[in-house]
Amino acid sequence: MKHSRRLRAAVTLAVLIGISLPPSASADVVVRKSISYFQIGGRTAADIDAELSRKGPFTQASGNRHPGATQIRFGGDMTYTRRGNRCAVDDVRVTVETKLILPRWKNRKRATQDMATLWDALASDIKRHEERHAEIARHHAKLLEQRLLKLRPERDCEILQERVGEVTEEVTAAHDEAQMRFDRIEAKNFQDRMLRILRYRRASQENQ
Numbered sequence: 001m002k003h004s005r006r007l008r009a010a011v012t013l014a015v016l017i018g019i020s021l022p023p024s025a026s027a028d029v030v031v032r033k034s035i036s037y038f039q040i041g042g043r044t045a046a047d048i049d050a051e052l053s054r055k056g057p058f059t060q061a062s063g064n065r066h067p068g069a070t071q072i073r074f075g076g077d078m079t080y081t082r083r084g085n086r087c088a089v090d091d092v093r094v095t096v097e098t099k100l101i102l103p104r105w106k107n108r109k110r111a112t113q114d115m116a117t118l119w120d121a122l123a124s125d126i127k128r129h130e131e132r133h134a135e136i137a138r139h140h141a142k143l144l145e146q147r148l149l150k151l152r153p154e155r156d157c158e159i160l161q162e163r164v165g166e167v168t169e170e171v172t173a174a175h176d177e178a179q180m181r182f183d184r185i186e187a188k189n190f191q192d193r194m195l196r197i198l199r200y201r202r203a204s205q206e207n208q
Helices: 045-055 113-149 157-206
Strands: 002-010 030-040 069-083 086-105
Touching: 030 045, 030 113, 045 086, 045 113, 069 113, 069 157, 086 113, 086 157, 113 157
Parallel strands: 030 086
Antiparallel strands: 002 069, 069 086
């Protein structure tokens, strides 16, 4: 006899501005990704900063608005089966939905070369940072799937369900810590990273 149970572990994260790693998504984990944009105005760097502070996505976790954000939601289904007189995990399907919220500057085409370079560097860094948050979520979705599939059979399904809940909470907590650790590292390195990007973009333009 098989029993099904829906996994519920919802996490919503919003983040400030980031290190992209090669994707490690598995075909077993169902990944859904989308991108939405919010429009900002302004003509100077100070204007853009003010616009991002005023119009950027608001997060309850920080109580602030941010230049970009990533909304993350885990979910899925699993099936139990009887093996002899014990209850075992039969199948697991973990899902992860990520929605990137990014800025779009409406004055980009009318900007000076310096402002266009500055904006392109900033927008690229914001997108890279949010993509990395999404990748962290996909990694932990795969980790959750692997750990659930390795659960040992229990004498009844209620005990197994308790273990499923414990594992889900552990992986969710590890996921949250990984996201916060990434933000701490990024915040420290933001200025140096932006200077490197600007130097690279200016050198590329001069060589064209």
